[in-house]
Amino acid sequence: MNSLEDREASVPELQAQAAELRDALPSEYRNMINPNQLPEDASSEDEAALSAYLNARNQALSVQASVNDTYAELGRVGLAPIDSRQIGGFMLALIIGIAGIVLSLPLGILLALGRQSHLFFVNKICVAFIEVIRGVPLIVWLFTASLLLNYFLPPGTNFDLMLRVIIMVTLFSAAYIAEVIRGGLAALPTGQYEGADSLGLSYWQSMQLIILPQAMKISIPGIVNTFIGLFKDTTLVVFIGLLDPIGLSNAIRADTDWNGVYWELFVFIGLLFFIFCFSMGRYSLHLEKKLQREHR
Secondary structure, three states: OOOHHHHHHHHHHHHHHHHHHHHHOOHHHOOOOOHHHOOOOOOHHHHHHHHHHHHHHHHHHHHHHHHHHHHHHHHHOOOOOOOHHHOEOHHHHHHHHHHHHHHHHHHHHHHHHHHOOOOHHHHHHHHHHHHHHHOOOHHHHHHHHHHHHHHHOOOOOOOOHHHHHHHHHHHHHHHHHHHHHHHHHHHOOHHHHHHHHHOOOOHHHHHHHHHHHHHHHHHHHHHHHHHHHHHHHHHHHHHHOOEOHHHHHHHHHOOHHHOOOOHHHHHHHHHHHHHHHHHHHHHHHHHHHHHOOOOO
16 A cells, blocks of 8 residues: 555545454444553453454554545645634735636626526525625624634534635625626616527527627626625734734734834735725726727
């Protein structure tokens, strides 16, 4: 079992062997972790069976731990793993913002299509989701992700805080994007839908080839505006214990070496956010000009 593949393949076999040995034990001995726990009147066969089970279980756990450690080393690529609470500053805003932007756009498109669907169940589910998410402030959803979500998870589940925040931010942004795209769909003349039907296209073909490209072009300013708002709202994670740029500035100002430095930090943070938000706005204008189609 020198190679990683051999060790990984042997884990189920070792676990099955340990399970068989455990099932062969009397029920009162199955939760013991040491032969010394056996009662004085236990037979030598019971002691040997318990020892064999414990050895098999320890071997399975050892091989599994070796496989996990190997995968961890392969994925590390020379960088030591750190907890999400140790990630801070503008990098945290970039991770949450970019993940939220990338994930919320396709989800928002599906929600917009679901809200316009003629299927009663799909329509009502999408409407309820959008209205509930939009009707509650983002900070409340972040507190929900930080404090309340664990109550709905199985005991012992370790759900990373940053991942919970990204999920909540994505759902929040998707609800707003859905309404923006729904406005773009509503702005299209009915002739576009009728033309797609006359060509014999299916629902998804008409959406992919005719309707959605035009609706997305109309919705570009609103979508980018939502993305800019989402990126700026990443600073709210400071209230749930993550060190965003604002939280990191508070930690910096608490150091005696930075006494007297106050407004410079906030000007620098504001400049960073302005650069990214301004860049998104300019790219939005570039897309609008590139996709513009005028009748001459």
